[in-house]
Amino acid sequence: MSQLLEAFRLAQLPQAAEAFRAEVREFLASNLPAAAPSQRARTWMGFDADFSRRLAARGWVGITLPAQWGGAGLDAYRRFVLVEEMLAAGAPVAAHWIADRQSGPLIAKFGSSTQKDFYLPRICRGEAFFCIGMSEPNAGSDLASVRTRATRCEGGWRLSGRKIWTTNAHRSHYMIALVRTSGTPEDRQNGLSQFIADLKLPGIEVRPIVDLAGDAHFSEVTFDDVFLAEDTLVGEEGSGWKQVNAELAFERSGPERLYSSVVLLDTWIAALRSSGWSPGEAALVGSFTTQLATLRNLSVAVTAKLARGESPVVEAALVKDIGTEFEQTIPAMLEAAIAADPTRPVDPELHRTVAYLSQISPTFSLRGGTREILRGMIARGLGLR
């Protein structure tokens, strides 16, 4: 059997992480804003700066960052538990999410000491929200073809170009952008660098894009000859590609790719408990439950590798691909189940929740890398490429 599959053995969360779970549940019980299921189903896209600041005050923003910056320095298992509990409860995590999981760790790993001193404490206090400038109108999955360009000038850089599909750019303070600093798009991965752009700078225009569910969770960002000071470059000039891949690995390795539709599932279960259920509905509940129990254990196995200091990038891609399929299957199957008898009354909130998730669920397998990209990564891990 392939080495990749041998990674997936049953692993237990340590006692200490389970004890930590009680703390997380206690925090959520008293701090989670009251919200209807259709609102809680937005989790990743639920932007609530106040909740993020309360979470920060509890010490749980910047969860991987060391204490010297105000970070929680949580081990991989506690991170798993915190994220799992928040997502399963439908906590609105969007405001701090990217800074917490990607931008903060990126700055901690590649940033200068000035950058660390400035940004990391602000991230940990829930005062600096970040977005990630990767995709462009002509650079989606083919990220290496970005055209936004930073050119050297007196005292820094001048930035021109356009980023699109940038999650929460219109509500964030900073963007970490992947841009070209030398060569042309034909040079692919070479000549790319990362910059931190303060989104209030002159020459930056942020235009929210309304999505099909009526929300504006992503934006288009235009840079028109924006001056970036010398110390906005993150890491080394020309190392952007390598850094972005490290950043995506931070993003892909958590348990968050299972839970996007769990609020809907719990809402449906509550409705069945009060209305009664058919054998087919019980079997469908059981199918989701047995799948969740299994996928969760795949995710714990990845976490165990992280805890051992390994970098399970391919394993995480495997869990993400089948995990997002599960997330998408729930609303697809529940649309069918809930409307199987059109004369039966349906709770309006359950109806709104399934409708919202059906509409937005295509994004589950887009954000952080499409199915096609992930399956290519798995194939490489299997030695096929």
Added chain:
Amino acid sequence: MFTEAIESILADQCTPAAIRQIENGGSPASLWGALAESGFLELMASEEAGGAGLDLAAVFPIFVAFGRHALPVPAAQTIAARALLRGVAVPEGMITLAGHGRRTPDGDFIAANLAFGGMAEFALADIDGHLVLLDTRLAERTASGVHGSLGATLRWSREVIGQPLGDNGAEVGVFSAALHAAAIAGAMERLFGMTLSYCNDRVQFGKPIGKFQSVQHQLSVMAEHVACAGVAAELAFAAGARVPTRLAAATAKSRTSMSVPIVAATAHALHGAIGVTEEFDLQLYSRRLHEWRMADGSEPYWNRIVGETLLSQPNGTVLRFAMEEIQA
């Protein structure tokens, strides 16, 4: 330690040729004898009874290996019978598990399409919740008629059904489902390994077919399902326990069975026509995967048990249920 020893016996004795021979009516005595003489049938018997006293976690890799080698004798069932019988003296010979039989109105007992029903000497059955050891020589046997299958339908008349040996009859179907889940996980590992090798070796259009993106993506999805089946099966085999819990076995059997059509179909699709020939070994595993998916109930059966249990609780989320009830 036991796993390596048993792997070596299987590699030596449970060859594709031996499997074919037994499936065609040849004697399983040599293969069975090798397992029995090495003491492996007593892995779960208590140490007082001369066994190894292993728990579920320790036998799990062995049960997976049985699936990986398409073992054509009821060794997993016979090992499990020791745990189910809890010290009651066990007769020598092959024992299979009849956890999902039914009583006729006349009081006869029918075990339909019983795994190894054509070969086993005894069936440890759940009859009305009681644990009963049945002698298969006293049963009316009907071959299932499925090509290569070692299963059969057995019917015992009321008069020959013996006395109960315990009140834990319900555990029979649970354990039998769990060991089929482990077997599915093992056979899937083998099928995946064969398919990956084939795609690296088979050249078309001037390159190995594994270089084509559409083939790579099919193998990636297959790998995802094999990974799911592996951890799901392992869920039923907890450390320190001797019989799987009902909900963990349900999860194991359901989740492994769910992936059977996908994994078997992908393996066959990528092998092309040679995969469905008698002489090529793929069918030894893919036929079993389908048989084991149906053995002891397919995924809807076990999903319904899980769903009814969850829905019958007054409250509690699906995550809590998965953590606290399935994986207690």
